[in-house]
Structure formats: C-alpha cells, structure tokens
Amino acid sequence: MTGSSVKELVDREYKWGFVTDIESDVIPPGLNEDVIRLISSKKDEPEWLLEWRLKAYRGWLKMTEPHWANVHYDPIDYNGMIYYAAPKTEKPLGSLDEVDPKLLETYEKLGIPLSEQKRLTGVAVDAIFDSVSVATTYKETLAKQGVTFCSFSEAVKEHPEIVRKYLGSVVPRSDNFFAALNAAVFSDGSFVFIPKGVRCPMELSTYFRINAANTGQFERTLIIAEEGASVSYLEGCTAPMRDENQLHAAVVELIALDDATIKYSTVQNWYSGDENGVGGVYNFVTKRGKCAGVNSRITWTQVETGSAITWKYPSVILQGDNSIGEFYSVAVVNRYQQADTGTKMIHIGKNTRSTIISKGISAGHGNNSYRGMVKVLPSADGARNYTQCDSMLIGNECGAHTFPYIDIQNNTTSMEHEASTRKIGEDQIFYCKQRGLTTEDAISLIVNGFAKEVFQYLPMEFAVEAQNLLGITLEGSVG
Amino acid sequence: MLEITNLHAGADGVEILKGINLTVNAGEVHAIMGPNGSGKSTLAQVLAGREDYQVTEGTVRYEGKDLLEMEPEERALAGLFMAFQYPVEIPGVTNAYFLRVAYNAQRKSRGLEEVDPIDFMDLLDEKLKTVDWTAEILERQVNAGMSGGEKKRNEILQMAVLEPKLAVLDETDSGLDIDALKIVAQGVNNMRRPDNALIVVTHYQRLLNYIVPDYVHVLVDGRIVKSGGKELALELEAKGYEWVQEAGAVS
Numbered sequence: 001m002t003g004s005s006v007k008e009l010v011d012r013e014y015k016w017g018f019v020t021d022i023e024s025d026v027i028p029p030g031l032n033e034d035v036i037r038l039i040s041s042k043k044d045e046p047e048w049l050l051e052w053r054l055k056a057y058r059g060w061l062k063m064t065e066p067h068w069a070n071v072h073y074d075p076i077d078y079n080g081m082i083y084y085a086a087p088k089t090e091k092p093l094g095s096l097d098e099v100d101p102k103l104l105e106t107y108e109k110l111g112i113p114l115s116e117q118k119r120l121t122g123v124a125v126d127a128i129f130d131s132v133s134v135a136t137t138y139k140e141t142l143a144k145q146g147v148t149f150c151s152f153s154e155a156v157k158e159h160p161e162i163v164r165k166y167l168g169s170v171v172p173r174s175d176n177f178f179a180a181l182n183a184a185v186f187s188d189g190s191f192v193f194i195p196k197g198v199r200c201p202m203e204l205s206t207y208f209r210i211n212a213a214n215t216g217q218f219e220r221t222l223i224i225a226e227e228g229a230s231v232s233y234l235e236g237c238t239a240p241m242r243d244e245n246q247l248h249a250a251v252v253e254l255i256a257l258d259d260a261t262i263k264y265s266t267v268q269n270w271y272s273g274d275e276n277g278v279g280g281v282y283n284f285v286t287k288r289g290k291c292a293g294v295n296s297r298i299t300w301t302q303v304e305t306g307s308a309i310t311w312k313y314p315s316v317i318l319q320g321d322n323s324i325g326e327f328y329s330v331a332v333v334n335r336y337q338q339a340d341t342g343t344k345m346i347h348i349g350k351n352t353r354s355t356i357i358s359k360g361i362s363a364g365h366g367n368n369s370y371r372g373m374v375k376v377l378p379s380a381d382g383a384r385n386y387t388q389c390d391s392m393l394i395g396n397e398c399g400a401h402t403f404p405y406i407d408i409q410n411n412t413t414s415m416e417h418e419a420s421t422r423k424i425g426e427d428q429i430f431y432c433k434q435r436g437l438t439t440e441d442a443i444s445l446i447v448n449g450f451a452k453e454v455f456q457y458l459p460m461e462f463a464v465e466a467q468n469l470l471g472i473t474l475e476g477s478v479g
Numbered sequence: 480m481l482e483i484t485n486l487h488a489g490a491d492g493v494e495i496l497k498g499i500n501l502t503v504n505a506g507e508v509h510a511i512m513g514p515n516g517s518g519k520s521t522l523a524q525v526l527a528g529r530e531d532y533q534v535t536e537g538t539v540r541y542e543g544k545d546l547l548e549m550e551p552e553e554r555a556l557a558g559l560f561m562a563f564q565y566p567v568e569i570p571g572v573t574n575a576y577f578l579r580v581a582y583n584a585q586r587k588s589r590g591l592e593e594v595d596p597i598d599f600m601d602l603l604d605e606k607l608k609t610v611d612w613t614a615e616i617l618e619r620q621v622n623a624g625m626s627g628g629e630k631k632r633n634e635i636l637q638m639a640v641l642e643p644k645l646a647v648l649d650e651t652d653s654g655l656d657i658d659a660l661k662i663v664a665q666g667v668n669n670m671r672r673p674d675n676a677l678i679v680v681t682h683y684q685r686l687l688n689y690i691v692p693d694y695v696h697v698l699v700d701g702r703i704v705k706s707g708g709k710e711l712a713l714e715l716e717a718k719g720y721e722w723v724q725e726a727g728a729v730s
Contacts, residue, residue: 436584449571
C-alpha cells in the first residue's frame with residue numbers, strides 16, 4: 001500500500017485521549033487481602049460478598065496467567081497496579097445535578113451528555129468513571145416499567161437477593177485467571193434486571209471511562225432477562241493516552257430465561273497505544289451469556305477498534321431447548337495493536353442454533369486472530385451452527401489468523417463453516433478513484449462493504465459511532 | 480479536448496509507450512487497435528492515472544489542463560472515464576450505493592448539492608434502460624458475483640450515470656458474447672454527443688461494427704504506426720497486424 005492517505009487513516013489521532021483533572025480517592029498500588037477488604041468496605045458491602053471476593057482471590061493466587069492467545073506483551077506487575085480509584089465527592093450523590101461539573105464535562109466531551117436537558121433521547125446511560133458509577137440516567141422512567149438499571153454497587157444494596165442468586169452463575173469466580181482477578185477486586189459496573197414479560201422501552205447503555213493513571217478497571221456487568229423479557233444493551237469505552245499500559249479485566253454475565261432476548265452490543269475504543277506501540281489498554285475480558293430458558297436468545301455484537309491488546313470471547317451457553325446464540329464481530333487492528341477474539345457456542349439443549357460472523361481488519365503492524373469454538377454436547381439433538389470468518393488486510397506488515405475449534409458429540413448436528421482472507425487491493429482503490437472518490441473515501445467504502453454484514457446488527461445509535469470509528473460512511477439507506 | 484504529444488511511459492524501468500501523438504476533439508470516436516503487448520492498455524491506464532506506470536517524456540493536455548499533473552480522482556471529476564478491461568469487485572457495496580457515491584462526488588466537485596437516494600433512483604431508472612437492465616441489478620454488489628459480461632455492462636451503466644466528457648473503453652469487448660456486445664455498443668452509442676468524445680481500445684475489429692469510429696489508429700510496439708478512417712479497421716481484419724508491422728518498419 002503506497003497511498004499516503006492510507007497511512008493517515010491508520011495513524012489517526014485518538015481524540016478521546018484527554019485526561020480529566022479531578023481529585024481522586026486512590027488506594028495505594030498492590031494487591032492483597034487487605035486491599036480487597038478495603039475495596040469492599042469503601043463500597044459498604046455485605047459480608048457474603050467480601051467472602052466471595054476473598055475466595056476468588058485465594059483461588060487466583062493459585063492460578064497462573066495464561067499465555068495461549070496469539071498476543072505478546074511484557075509481564076504485568078499485579079502488585080504495581082492500583083485497584084481502586086474514584087473521583088472524590090463530598091457526600092453521596094443524590095441526583096445528577098450533584099455530579100461534579102468536571103465529570104459532566106468529561107462525558108460531554110466524549111459525546112455522552114448526562115445532564116438532564118441534553119440526554120440522549122431513547123438511550124439510558126450508566127456512566128462509569130474509573131472504579132465507580134457516577135451517574136445513571138432515566139432511572140425513574142425505567143423503574144416505572146419495572147426495569148432496574150443501576151450501578152452494580154447500588155444493586156448489591158437494593159437487590160441483594162437477585163445479585164446473590166446470579167453473580168458468578170455464568171462466569172464462576174474460578175473461571176479463568178482474569179475472571180478470578182476481577183471477582184476479587186471488581187469495583188463497579190452495570191446491573192440490569194428486566195422482570196417477566198417486560199420489553200425494555202429504551203436502549204440501555206454503559207459508558208466506561210478509565211481516567212486515573214496506573215489504574216486497572218475491573219467492572220462487572222450482570223444482565224438478567226426473566227421469562228418473556230427483552231432488552232438491548234450497549235457499551236462504549238475510552239481512555240486517556242498514557243505511556244504505560246492499563247489493564248481492563250471485566251466480566252459480563254448475561255442470563256436469559258424462557259423466551260427472553262438479550263442483545264448486547266459493544267463499541268470498544270480504548271486507547272490503543274501510540275504509533276510505536278507504546279501504551280494502550282490491555283482489554284482482557286470474559287463475557288458470557290446463558291440461554292437458560294427455552295426459546296431464549298442472546299446476541300453479541302461487537303466492534304473492536306481500540307486497545308493495545310484485545311483478548312476476549314463473548315460466548316453463549318445454549319442450555320434451553322430451541323435457544324439461539326449469535327456473535328457478530330468487527331475487529332480492527334492498526335499500528336501495533338493485537339486482537340485475539342472470537343466466541344464459544346456451547347450447545348446443550350435440543351434444536352439450539354448459533355450463528356458466528358466475524359470480520360477482522362488488519363492494518364499497519366496490527367495482528368488479528370479469530371478464535372472460536374463450537375461445541376455440541378450429546379444432549380443437543382438437532383443443533384445447528386453457521387460460522388463465517390473473513391479477514392481483510394490493508395498493507396503488507398499486518399497479520400490475520402483464524403483458529404476454529406469444533407467439538408461435535410452428537411451426530412444430528414448440522415454445521416457450516418466459511419472463511420476467507422482478502423487484501424484490500426490497489427486495484428479496488430484505483431477503481432474507486434477512477435470514479436471520482438478520494439483514497440480515504442475509497443478505503444472507507446471498501447472496508448465498510450466488508451463490515452456491513454455486522455454493522456446491520458448494531459442499534460442505530462451505535463452504528464453511527466462505529467462508522468465514525470472506522471473513519472467511514474456507513475453503507476447507505478439504499479441497499 | 481485531448482492532446483497527447485510524444486508520450487513515453489513504462490513500468491519498472493521498461494519503456495512501453497515510445498512516443499505517442501494523438502489528438503481527440505469533441506464529438507469524435509477514436510479506435511486504438513493493436514496486437515497484444517503493443518501498449519494499448521498501458522495508454523488507457525496512463526490516461527486514467529494509474530500509479531504503476533511512469534511517464535518519462537511528453538505531455539498530455541486535457542481541456543487545456545496538464546492531465547499528468549492531476550490525481551486519478553481529479554481526472555475522473557474533470558470528466559475522464561475509463562471502462563476497465565477487468566472491472567474490480569467491491570464486495571458488500573451495492574451498485575446503487577456505489578453509483579450514488581460516485582455521482583455525488585461529481586456533483587460536489589461542481590458545487591452542486593448531493594442527490595438523495597430517492598431522487599437518485601429516478602435518475603437510475605433512465606440510465607438502466609441504456610444497458611437494457613432492470614432495477615434488480617442495483618441491489619447486487621459492485622461486480623462481485625457478476626459474470627464477465629455483466630461486469631462489462633456494469634461499466635457502461637456507470638458511464639451512463641457519470642456522463643463523462645471523454646470515455647476510454649479498455650477492451651470492453653473482450654469476454655462478451657455477441658448479444659452482450661450489441662447491448663454494450665448500443666449503450667455507448669446512445670451516449671454519443673457533439674460535446675463528448677470516445678477512445679475505444681480493442682484488439683478486434685468486431686466491436687467497431689457496432690461502435691463506428693471516426694478514426695482508427697494502429698499501435699505497434701508503443702508507437703502509432705498507422706492512422707486512418709474506419710475502413711482501416713476492416714483492412715486490418717483482413718490482412719492481420721503483421722501487415723502494419725511491416726508497413727511500420729518501412730515508414
């Protein structure tokens with residue numbers, strides 16, 4: 001690739017990289033049982049939760065950091081990291097009006113207005129800043145419908161029974177190294193509960209922001225849709241530009257009961273490091289949903305454009321008969337970014353169906369791996385899977401890899417797998433230019449055509465953000 | 480409209496065009512014929528601004544401007560269109576969207592407002608007729624999954640929408656059966672006007688039965704060795720390229 005605009009596109013400035021100058025309540029770096037007790041006491045947690053954390057921590061101590069992913073990084077110093085940072089407040093927050101103006105300004109700058117007058121219409125937002133939730137909009141409106149949407153800390157206080165019932169039920173605290181770490185030190189996150197028969201009337205959204213230096217973010221999200229309930233949830237993420245790497249080890253658990261639907265969309269744009277690969281967020285996340293009930297459905301849609309390293313596999317356990325799991329992903333790496341992402345579909349119930357569509361785009365020195373597993377247990381009669389993973393390469397110094405794992409233990413299974421790799425060609429760019437498009441518009445058009453299949457699953461609000469993130473105009477309303 | 484003077488160009492240090500002189504005026508149709516490897520396609524690509532070819536000598540003036548100084552997209556926006564010998568596939572992008580983006584790029588460059596998808600569909604209805612197609616083709620992806628003939632027809636559809644001043648058809652007849660050839664030729668003929676011009680690059684005389692040129696130029700080894708009227712094409716067909724090659728050697 002010779003066009004200078006390609007380079008520009010790849011080297012775009014990260015415009016969310018500013019730091020908010022705000023006084024923070026930060027605990028000293030390091031990790032031990034006292035730190036966990038401190039976090040738990042700061043959040044005024046019940047004893048059972050502290051115990052749960054400590055058990056997770058003790059389990060974590062016996063684990064070793066996994067290194068099977070196709071990513072490379074220097075050892076993480078778990079004792080040099082800060083596990084809790086929160087913007088200082090004089091008193092507990094009663095309403096949005098009491099939120100520090102600097103925080104409101106931060107979210108305003110990020111394009112997520114929280115103030116009463118300017119709220120995003122039709123989208124309720126939970127804003128998480130470092131370790132705590134600073135505001136949740138539309139809470140009362142939602143409560144009238146019976147929908148609970150609040151920070152995790154609040155849920156522990158207001159709905160302890162529900163939290164206790166479902167916490168760790170999909171991702172156990174001993175699930176893996178990073179999930180165990182999260183279980184020990186998680187600070188905040190979002191909690192969503194949609195009761196029986198309720199269709200959530202608006203999009204729910206969490207906006208994650210890491211601000212403090214040298215701080216890890218360990219949020220935990222729990223979404224429960226009871227019988228016949230449905231919800232669409234979106235998450236967005238950004239962080240300041242810093243030279244050191246920051247760890248983001250989140251856990252997301254979704255539970256869909258009979259006939260329930262959960263649609264979970266992510267536009268991940270953590271700071272990816274500079275043009276030499278210095279700095280950036282390590283995005284090591286465990287996301288899993290359980291289709292616990294019959295006819296339930298869980299859809300993961302993700303657009304991963306940020307982070308120095310992305311390492312995650314939003315998965316679905318298809319336990320209920322006739323349940324459906326879907327995974328639609330666009331992962332973009334440029335500069336020195338690395339991504340090892342994909343999904344796991346575990347078929348347990350009868351006639352369960354899963355669809356996987358993964359689009360990897362690699363530019364610069366980026367390295368992109370799709371890793372996916374389809375497992376069909378003996379009980380899953382009539383299970384079906386369709387997998388398609390496509391890779392696109394921009395330039396000569398990037399990489400694309402595909403690691404599909406298939407484990408079928410039932411001979412009534414139907415499976416289809418398609419894969420392709422293509423290079424964005426000089427030919428394609430020249431063709432577009434000959435029709436009057438600039439190089440940048442040409443690349444946008446080509447990349448967008450490539451990712452279109454996935455974008456169509458994003459809620460409208462995020463489709464727009466996703467298109468901007470790729471520096472492209474979305475495939476139009478025609479076609 | 481177009482004035483090529485002593486054009487030398489090549490790729491990777493190998494000279495392919497060795498001094499081309501050609502003048503094309505508005506309202507004219509010029510056919511460039513020649514054996515394989517004579518430089519026909521190179522000439523088309525150089526006119527369109529392909530970076531793979533380097534111009535080492537000579538000038539090309541287009542509408543009074545130095546064409547060689549212009550970026551490929553500037554040439555396109557100035558009304559120069561090339562129908563590709565091998566139209567490129569753009570998966571996931573519909574014809575309708577691609578045509579609209581290209582059309583609006585032209586409008587924007589002329590300071591006109593962009594056309595919205597609905598108004599654009601009205602315009603497309605007209606254009607589809609020129610290549611005897613229905614709206615179904617608009618929802619197809621740009622060249623992806625199309626047959627060779629469909630791709631060539633798609634080029635002519637794009638040409639009809641963009642209404643170029645100067646169109647260069649690079650071996651548009653290759654890979655076409657006779658029916659498709661007629662449709663493509665008819666589409667091109669419908670676009671002929673006193674204020675535009677056409678350069679038809681072809682190996683065979685066949686296409687020129689349908690798109691009748693005003694001038695025929697024979698390109699051999701990077702030089703135009705013979706020029707004449709439309710009857711030259713027939714003579715070539717009868718006598719073969721060896722005839723002009725020998726004639727070229729003599730002159």
